Amino acid sequence: MSGVLRLQGQGNGCGYAAGPAYVSSEPLSPRGDPVSPSLEFENLDRAIAASVAALESLIARTDPASADILEFQIEMLRDPVIAEMAAEQIGKGQNAAFSWVAALEEYIAGFEQSEDDDIRARAVDMIDIRDRVLRALEGMPAADFPKGSIFIGKDMAPSLFLAHDWTDGGGIVLEAGSTASHVALLSRAKGVPMVVGIGGLSVEAETPVLADGSSGLVVVHPSGADIAAVAGAEKAVLPVVPGLEAGAFRIVSGGTVELLVNISDIAELRSLDPGACDGIGLLRTEFLLSSASDLANEEKQFQLYCEMLKWADGKPVTIRLLDLGGDKPLGGFGAEERNPFLGLRGIRLLLSMPVMLRIQARALLRAGAFGPLKVLLPMVTFPNEVADTRRIFEEEAASLAKRHIAISMPAIGMMVEVPVAAIMLDTFTDADFFSLGTNDLTQYLTATARDNPSVVDLYRQATPALLRLVSQTVAVAHEMGKPIGICGDLAGDPERLSSLIASGIRQISVAPAQLAAVKTAMAQAGMDG
Incomplete structure (x- = not known):
């Protein structure tokens, strides 16, 4: 292989992309300014x-x-x-x-x-x-960059990723970043090649760049042989076992395993057959909204949720409440915090801003009248957060009923992504079900920032400890008689599938792009779909 410049980073496992460079000097974060x-x-x-x-x-x-x-x-x-x-x-x-x-x-x-x-x-x-x-x-449209180009920058905001049209290809090369960040999670869900942690890169706009998400290799001025070599390596990957239809997989020890999808963009549904999965296991609502005004728009949220239920056609849809803060700056929340991952994010933020929570609660209650909808609370730390949220849902349900508006009270569950919640799971009696968010759970378990490439090796080394905690948590949930599933990145790793099943997990939710690989792993493990 030949090329003017080669850099090695960490790939997201989503093939390769070649195209002209779009160089961003600063991470773009549409509409993230604090309130003035x-x-x-x-x-x-x-x-x-x-x-x-x-x-x-x-x-x-x-x-x-x-x-x-x-x-x-x-x-x-x-x-x-x-x-x-x-x-x-x-x-x-x-x-x-x-x-x-x-x-x-x-x-x-x-x-x-x-x-x-x-x-x-x-x-x-x-x-x-x-x-x-x-x-x-809603104001001015979000910042964007040309279709089919390779985005090159220090980092990338999730909101910018979602605002961009990836139908004409393209990829991402980041000087910093991490394969565990939210934008990396989104890129895997859409199958967009991404390489992170390459260090400094000085390149002019429009320069041809090859980004190999499988190997983590970035080539500036790639030759035809470079591209052919990467394409050949991709074709050599083990093919997916054909003929695997949807439907819960039966396992040797008895029982079944449901396979659902995580959705971050409504466009993901347009290319996904509802028959390919058992429903939506995680709908990330904060990624469906494009502006701070959308957070206050009950009608827009209601229509989005109804569209998800219509697509699912009677299968369950689990919708997570707005998980803002951290590296998701929509509305400016967390923008000025010294450490936003440890501050007001998820349910903490929503309970501190009950107007926003009540708007979403009303939209969800109304949508619940049109299909089997469940609600998931993010970043739960203590039981009172579940109880307080349930009280708000009940108050809004009573208010809507008085106005003769059709509603249905959904099951209210919680993400298990804060270690103290996992350890004390038996105290969360107000939660109807649990879902393991292993990305943040690993971050807080290891005191390792998921978006910091300098400590990414520590993040990866935590898998054995994470699996032990998952097993312990699942056992407690079973003792409580409450359903528990997994929707974090660990769920989409075929190599960890057998360990998750052995721990007692019977509901797995993954990105649409990971469905085929997980189904193949299930078939190879002797599970019958």
């Missing part, structure tokens, strides 16, 4: 003005009856009382989107609960203007 009250006032005023202008334009080309409805909406948008209520929330540190929703909640509930049919009908108009302003608040 003056900026939020300005954003809300601009969004309301844009909404009024759009409605005025509609009035100019509609019939008189429709114009009356639109004029009512404009009147409400200009209502100084609503504006003052929103301003009060912004003054307390809320962003424009949550402040706007909070200001309209009482109005909407009041209209919906009226005994007068005409007044009750106005609730739809209030919901319409609420969502119209939220859409206007």
